[in-house]
Amino acid sequence: MDEGYSPRWIVFIVDMVIVEFSLFLAFLLRYNFELADYDKIRFYIGMITILVVRGSLSAIFKTYAHIIRHTSSMDIIRLVASVLIGSLLLLASSIIGRIIITFPVIPITVIIIEGFLTMFLMTNMRLAFKFIFFRILTPYRLSNPVLVIGTREKAVFTREALEIDRNIKNKVISFIDSSNPQKKKRLAGLPIHELNELEFLIVRHRIASIVLAKDDLLESEKEYIASLCKDYDIKMLYAPESWLSGDSTIVEMKEVTIEELLTRDPINLDKTHIHQTLHNKSVLITGAAGSIGSELTRQIARYNPRQLILVDQAETPLYDMDLELKERYNISNCNIILADILNKDRMEKIFSFFHPDYVYHAAAYKHVPMLENDPIEAFRNNVIGTRIIADLADKSGVEKFIMISTDKAVNPTGIMGASKRMAEIYVQALNAHSETSYITTRFGNVLNSSGSVIPRFLKQIREGGPVTVTHPEVTRYFMTIQESCQLVLEASVMGTGGEIFLFDMGEPVRIADLARKLIRLTGRNENDIEVQYTGLRDGEKLFEELLLQAEPCKPTHHPKIMIAERKPYNYENIIEHIDNISLYATSQDEISVVKLMKKMIPTYKSQNSVYKKYDIN
Numbered sequence: 001m002d003e004g005y006s007p008r009w010i011v012f013i014v015d016m017v018i019v020e021f022s023l024f025l026a027f028l029l030r031y032n033f034e035l036a037d038y039d040k041i042r043f044y045i046g047m048i049t050i051l052v053v054r055g056s057l058s059a060i061f062k063t064y065a066h067i068i069r070h071t072s073s074m075d076i077i078r079l080v081a082s083v084l085i086g087s088l089l090l091l092a093s094s095i096i097g098r099i100i101i102t103f104p105v106i107p108i109t110v111i112i113i114e115g116f117l118t119m120f121l122m123t124n125m126r127l128a129f130k131f132i133f134f135r136i137l138t139p140y141r142l143s144n145p146v147l148v149i150g151t152r153e154k155a156v157f158t159r160e161a162l163e164i165d166r167n168i169k170n171k172v173i174s175f176i177d178s179s180n181p182q183k184k185k186r187l188a189g190l191p192i193h194e195l196n197e198l199e200f201l202i203v204r205h206r207i208a209s210i211v212l213a214k215d216d217l218l219e220s221e222k223e224y225i226a227s228l229c230k231d232y233d234i235k236m237l238y239a240p241e242s243w244l245s246g247d248s249t250i251v252e253m254k255e256v257t258i259e260e261l262l263t264r265d266p267i268n269l270d271k272t273h274i275h276q277t278l279h280n281k282s283v284l285i286t287g288a289a290g291s292i293g294s295e296l297t298r299q300i301a302r303y304n305p306r307q308l309i310l311v312d313q314a315e316t317p318l319y320d321m322d323l324e325l326k327e328r329y330n331i332s333n334c335n336i337i338l339a340d341i342l343n344k345d346r347m348e349k350i351f352s353f354f355h356p357d358y359v360y361h362a363a364a365y366k367h368v369p370m371l372e373n374d375p376i377e378a379f380r381n382n383v384i385g386t387r388i389i390a391d392l393a394d395k396s397g398v399e400k401f402i403m404i405s406t407d408k409a410v411n412p413t414g415i416m417g418a419s420k421r422m423a424e425i426y427v428q429a430l431n432a433h434s435e436t437s438y439i440t441t442r443f444g445n446v447l448n449s450s451g452s453v454i455p456r457f458l459k460q461i462r463e464g465g466p467v468t469v470t471h472p473e474v475t476r477y478f479m480t481i482q483e484s485c486q487l488v489l490e491a492s493v494m495g496t497g498g499e500i501f502l503f504d505m506g507e508p509v510r511i512a513d514l515a516r517k518l519i520r521l522t523g524r525n526e527n528d529i530e531v532q533y534t535g536l537r538d539g540e541k542l543f544e545e546l547l548l549q550a551e552p553c554k555p556t557h558h559p560k561i562m563i564a565e566r567k568p569y570n571y572e573n574i575i576e577h578i579d580n581i582s583l584y585a586t587s588q589d590e591i592s593v594v595k596l597m598k599k600m601i602p603t604y605k606s607q608n609s610v611y612k613k614y615d616i617n
Contacts, residue, residue: 011064012055015122019054020047022117026110046106050114053089057082063122076123083122087115144170145205147198148239149225150214151177156188158213158239173205178214178221195221202232209235270490270558275303277493281399284309284356286341286389287363289317292404295485296360297321297334307333309354311347312363313340341385351396359393360492361386362404364420369537371416372609375594376585382419383426383578384585390427394434402492403427405442405500407477413607418597421604426578428498429569437497441488442564444477444503453511457518465529467515470536475508491561500564502553536608 027035027043035043058064061082063075090111097105106114146162148155155175162170175187178195185192193201201207210229212222229236283300287293288310294317297310308331312318315338325331335354339346341363364382365371371378386403393401405424408417424440431438445453453476460467479487484503491501512531519529552565577600584592594611598604606612 008064012058014125015058015064016051016055018121018125019050019114019118022114022121023047023050023106023110025117026113029113030107030110042105042107046110049093049105050086050090053086054082054118057086075126079122079126080119083115083119087111090115144208146170146172147174147176147201147205147207147210148172149176149178149210149212149217150239151175151187151192152214154215154239155213158211159188159190161239162211170209173207174201176201178217195224198225199228202228202234207232207234209237211237211239213239270493274489274493278303278305278358278489280304280306281357282307282309282354283358283360284311284350284354285360285362286311287361287404288312289314289321290362291481292485292488293360293362294321295481296362296488297325299482299485299489300360301325301331305333307335307354309335309337309350309356311337311339311341311350313338341389342380344388347388347392351392355396356393357399358492359389359398359401360404360488361389361401363389364404364423366406366416368408368414368416371419372414372537372611375415375419375590375597375611376588378415378419379422379581379585379593379597382416383422384582386423387426387578390430390438393438394430394436398436400437400439400492400495400497401427402488402495403438403440404488405440407442407444409442411603411605412601413605414609415594415597415611418601418604421601422578422597424500425569425600426574428500428567429571429574431498432569433571437495439492439495439497440500441491442500442502443479443484443487445479453514454518457515461519461529466532467519467529468532468534469512469515470534472512472533474511474536476511477508479503487558487561490558494556494558494561498566500566501556502562502564504560504562 023046024043027039027046031039061078063079063082090106091108094106094108094111148158148162150158159172159175162172172190174190175192176195176198177192198210210225212225217225226236228234278300283305285293285296285300285308288297289312293310293312297308301308310318310321312321318336318338322334322336325334337350339350341347363385365378390401390403403423406417406420408414409421409424410417412418412421424442427438427440457467487501487503491499491503495501512533515531516526519526519531553562554565555562577596581593581596581600584596591614595614598611598614598616602616605615
């Protein structure tokens with residue numbers, strides 16, 4: 001039993017006292033406060049009967065087991081159900097008694113009156129105690145003023161849950177309505193203010209934290225709230241979904257991150273179609289321990305596939321992924337396989353043993369400067385590795401093969417983008433010679449993925465700076481990991497084979513602005529953390545091309561997904577070209593590898609690279 005909480009037996013005794021009092025008052029009301037001797041006998045017999053019935057049901061429904069001052073709507077529902085069932089049992093016994101002995105133990109009218117009285121007194125006793133504790137006793141010791149964004153049920157439940165925690169000592173000052181201003185209105189005894197009054201309230205009440213209890217906040221509204229939070233050193237938190245149901249259990253709230261501040265409007269998925277497609281299927285994911293692969297695994301697992309085959313060569317991340325799936329998501333139909341996609345014999349054994357229906361190919365090398373220094377490994381992993389997995393998908397009769405590509409494959413300026421473009425061309429050419437549907441999904445930078453700018457900037461900020469940016473004007477398109485994987489699933493379901501799906505990346509973001517925003521979001525400014533410019537890296541573009549302008553495309557039924565115009569490829573010619581490059585890769589002839597890559601992809605023009613002199617004009 002937690003310190004400061006009343007023992008359960010005291011609550012049970014109080015409830016039974018209420019039951020007996022209700023019965024006594026019901027008899028008095030029924031007989032105009034004048035009880036004959038035989039009515040007194042029925043009352044004494046009824047006292048025992050009703051104690052047995054109400055006490056038994058209280059034990060069954062455990063109406064006394066919760067903490068009174070934490071009473072939730074579910075507790076009230078259980079209490080009402082217990083009382084109603086008890087009254088029905090008593091009514092049944094009264095009717096049976098009238099039939100058998102023509103003398104009911106408790107009159108029907110008394111049972112009805114007692115039921116209403118018991119229900120009224122028990123529920124109001126709990127609510128009154130909760131009100132006294134949180135509205136009269138608690139506020140005198142609260143020290144953490146809070147604002148709640150939202151005016152619906154979730155906001156009310158959030159207010160209750162926040163004020164339960166005696167350790168943190170929260171006090172909700174007001175609700176903020178961001179969409180439908182309700183001037184001079186109140187909710188649950190508190191005033192409702194408009195969003196444009198937020199800064200005034202922060203200053204006036206010295207607000208310590210702001211809790212988002214509204215799911216449809218616009219990104220502009222969220223960014224405005226976040227900027228004020230950072231300006232005034234205030235925490236910005238999410239209200240847990242469990243509070244929406246009235247479950248006031250104290251749980252740790254999730255702090256808003258920079259990822260969520262950069263997202264766009266929520267993506268609407270055809271979840272029914274996705275479920276019909278992936279349900280009871282065998283799904284293989286390469287690069288499953290990486291940022292994209294692991295999130296794909298989490299999302300696909302929700303659609304109840306028959307089995308998941310997770311392949312990666314990174315031992316520790318794969319081990320961590322296995323633990324996460326078992327402990328956090330309770331997923332048991334996973335096969336964790338430590339393997340290199342370049343090991344053809346190993347991969348062939350995996351395909352022949354598991355017979356996957358769907359393959360999501362996320363394994364790839366992706367760091368632009370590193371691959372610029374090692375074009376042979378980029379070619380082997382991104383092109384030959386893709387070819388091995390794609391060929392095995394064809395040989396094994398896989399239904400669909402979905403390749404994860406990148407916007408850097410559009411008019412590539414470095415080895416990384418060129419290798420991914422070659423992989424795209426190969427699977428497109430193979431699609432025309434296979435029963436398997438080969439689908440490519442292409443999108444830009446993924447926020448907070450391993451090796452991306454967000455973790456690097458945060459690390460530099462924690463270390464006191466400086467934050468290094470390559471160029472003051474460099475811009476990139478960003479998506480969150482969750483958003484990109486949602487679109488991959490949607491595209492994989494709608495694809496029939498041979499398509500390259502392009503994702504709407506929204507507006508480009510200046511990396512220098514992103515760095516400054518991160519500095520502000522960590523409670524610092526540019527006087528504390530310096531932004532330094534280091535110059536563009538090898539193979540790096542100043543501006544990423546907008547995918548939808550870089551090549552002809554057509555819309556799909558999903559507003560965020562387009563299809564690039566298909567181009568015919570001669571499969572035999574592509575095979576011959578890749579085999580030729582492989583010979584030079586085996587002999588470690590980097591220059592020849594790069595020259596032949598440029599020959600295969602005429603739009604590949606190097607930038608900030610020693611390979612620029614080999615461009616084909």
